[in-house]
Amino acid sequence: MTPAKGDWREARRQGARATLLATAWEMVREDGLAALSLRELARRAGITTPTVYAYFESKNAIFDAMFGEAAEAFAQTKVEPLDTADPHQNLVADATRFVEFCTSDVARYQLLFQHPLPGFRPSPQSYEPAVRAFELTRDELARNGVHDARHVDVWTALMTGLVDQQISNDPGGDRWSRLIDDVVRMFLAHCRNEP
Amino acid sequence: MTPAKGDWREARRQGARATLLATAWEMVREDGLAALSLRELARRAGITTPTVYAYFESKNAIFDAMFGEAAEAFAQTKVEPLDTADPHQNLVADATRFVEFCTSDVARYQLLFQHPLPGFRPSPQSYEPAVRAFELTRDELARNGVHDARHVDVWTALMTGLVDQQISNDPGGDRWSRLIDDVVRMFLAHCRNEP
DNA sequence: GTCTATAGCTGGATAGAC
DNA sequence: GTCTATCCAGCTATAGAC
Secondary structure (H helix, E strand, O other): OOOHHHHHHHHHHHHHHHHHHHHHHHHHHHHOHHHOOHHHHHHHHOOOHHHHOOOOOOHHHHHHHHHHHHHHHHHHHHHOOOOOOOHHHHHHHHHHHHHHHHHOOHHHHHHHHOOOOOOOOOOHHHHHHHHHHHHHHHHHHHOOOOOOHHHHHHHHHHHHHHHHHHHHHOOOOOOOHHHHHHHHHHHHHHHHHOO | OOOHHHHHHHHHHHHHHHHHHHHHHHHHHHHOHHHOOHHHHHHHHOOOHHHHOOOOOOHHHHHHHHHHHHHHHHHHHHHOOOOOOOHHHHHHHHHHHHHHHHHOOHHHHHHHHOOOOOOOOOOHHHHHHHHHHHHHHHHHHHOOOOOOHHHHHHHHHHHHHHHHHHHHHOOOOOOOHHHHHHHHHHHHHHHHHOO
């Protein structure tokens, strides 16, 4: 058994890590992923730059931890059960959650689904929750009778397209997110007609 | 009338500018937009850093000129006439050109349609060809009986989604670009059913 | 674990000679 | 227009005292 003293230390350590990550999220939300600097991160957290290295071995280790948090948050959006017994309505709800998840934190979306950081690849551990979450979307589509891999790809393109246009051309608005209903109807009609 | 000597000088100057821009495109294609550095640009072009400032007043001026070239190239994809008399087939051809244009040069696509450079806004002159080109897509949709603004937004989301997934998850392949046919059929059927 | 100090690099931009 | 030389700022990361 680990002694209690060690637990305290470890808890303190994890708390400090969490504080740094929260501060890092603040920064990338304000100025984009590329603008994360360890100096500014340390300054905001009230420590000095070298101390950051007591908690993360490199800048990429910070991004990896952030990626892990983002993937976990994404997986979390899938566990709360959808409300209705109607598969169509559940798919709409799933899409709504997805678009909301992405547009509510653009930096998180970019870190998770685009690859805007040259030289950074998430570790398998950080990546795993995202894969798990994607499987659940496949299940949701299957309950709507959508099994064809091509149709699944059309679905991901549709979701990404709505998010991308919303972020790029109407940030903070709902010009594209309000189209979810139409788009789901269009998609399911298409899959039914061309199985 | 401008004397011939001035014309030579001006032509030389424009040629040097063009060389620098071509080199800049090379660099951003290799390493992304954020990786453009004036030192490296000068090195590759065989001049020194201060000389770059003889042709562009700042780094953002270079990005603006690149944006202008990208917008002009985009407009150019719209002027070659589409082949058939069938509006549906023309829309497919238009979509194919668009996806090809975007996926064949990711950096150009990002510069033109996403906004990945904090602090950079294209000048109106550079932006104008892109607006012109978008109007032509609206016309193409109108010839297919699509007039509703919501439907136009669904169209742009579809195109962006295909491009985005193709770039992010199958670079160099055709996993999403080959879905254009299906997607256009899906879209037009939807617009016909819900006018 | 936290600090001071600093190495070592890269960046955009400018001064001034030629 | 082109150069050398330089300024000033930013960055990641490390050494070593405490």
